[in-house]
Amino acid sequence: MEFKNLLTKIENGILTVTINRADKLNALNKETVSEIHQAINYAKEHVDVKGVIITGAGPKAFVAGADISEFTGLTPAEGMGMAQAGQDAFKFIENCHKPVIAAVNGFALGGGCELAMSCHLRVASENAKFGQPEVSLGLIAGYGGTQRLIQLVGKTKAMEMHLTGDMITAEQALFLGLVNYVVPQAELIVRCMEIHERIKSKSPKAIGGVITSINAYFTEKIDGYQVEIEEFGKCFGTEDFKEGTTAFMEKRKPNFTGK
Numbered sequence: 001m002e003f004k005n006l007l008t009k010i011e012n013g014i015l016t017v018t019i020n021r022a023d024k025l026n027a028l029n030k031e032t033v034s035e036i037h038q039a040i041n042y043a044k045e046h047v048d049v050k051g052v053i054i055t056g057a058g059p060k061a062f063v064a065g066a067d068i069s070e071f072t073g074l075t076p077a078e079g080m081g082m083a084q085a086g087q088d089a090f091k092f093i094e095n096c097h098k099p100v101i102a103a104v105n106g107f108a109l110g111g112g113c114e115l116a117m118s119c120h121l122r123v124a125s126e127n128a129k130f131g132q133p134e135v136s137l138g139l140i141a142g143y144g145g146t147q148r149l150i151q152l153v154g155k156t157k158a159m160e161m162h163l164t165g166d167m168i169t170a171e172q173a174l175f176l177g178l179v180n181y182v183v184p185q186a187e188l189i190v191r192c193m194e195i196h197e198r199i200k201s202k203s204p205k206a207i208g209g210v211i212t213s214i215n216a217y218f219t220e221k222i223d224g225y226q227v228e229i230e231e232f233g234k235c236f237g238t239e240d241f242k243e244g245t246t247a248f249m250e251k252r253k254p255n256f257t258g259k
């Protein structure tokens with residue numbers, strides 16, 4: 001995998017994607033959004049990849065938003081096209097059947113907060129700051145931020161964050177349920193790897209079923225309870241299920257193959 005704006009590495013079955021535009025606080029230009037989409041697709045397609053970590057280069061920013069320099073001169077139709085591409089990429093992350101963890105190592109503003117929210121879990125370093133400051137630019141969030149922030153923190157705080165554009169600290173994000181953990185910056189990737197190790201010991205088929213069923217709750221016109229019934233049923237046709245139940249009966253650890 002060769003990218004212009006991303007660094008990637010695979011270690012212990014975990015693909016780490018580092019957005020590598022530190023001089024621009026890892027702002028998301030169109031090309032970077034497209035490359036993130038491609039990197040997640042790589043994870044989806046390759047059996048040796050069991051999960052993903054997304055982070056930003058440098059100690060200061062995860063992603064400080066969409067690249068504002070690309071906004072100049074856009075027409076309303078072009079603005080919609082930009083939002084569509086961002087939403088497509090972030091929905092692709094959200095629906096990836098392998099777990100994606102955001103390692104939020106600093107500013108997660110605008111598109112950065114939206115990117116983190118599209119991941120399945122979020123671990124923040126103590127210096128992280130979250131916000132949806134688009135109104136300061138005469139804009140609103142376009143990469144799913146108005147929808148996902150409500151899902152994660154509720155309408156009261158989502159409305160306040162989008163209306164004021166104010167940033168919140170990592171501790172406040174933890175209190176609101178926007179992140180799973182806050183850790184010292186030096187421990188950020190280690191903690192994400194530890195979480196992946198815990199998930200990796202489980203059935204990949206079942207993990208995919210959990211992601212599909214939980215996402216269904218938030219998908220319009222989809223009955224999440226029905227999706228859960230279907231995903232539950234599918235488990236009974238997998239080798240992972242046979243292995244998991246057999247291992248339990250034989251009082252040993254399961255060895256899941258993801259089949």
Ligand code: COA
Pocket residue numbers: 023024025027064065066067068069107109110111133134137139
């Ligand atoms: N798009 C494009 N460039 C950005 C950017 C963005 N979203 N955020 C930061 N940068 C660039 C700056 O222009 C600057 O580039 P330069 O050195 O070529 O001038 C560089 O990153 C460093 O940013 P700077 O503003 O100097 O850092 P700071 O520590 O003073 O402030 C922030 C940090 C995050 C508070 C500030 O950069 C900021 O407000 N960024 C925009 C956040 C935003 O509105 N995001 C939503 C976009 S829709």
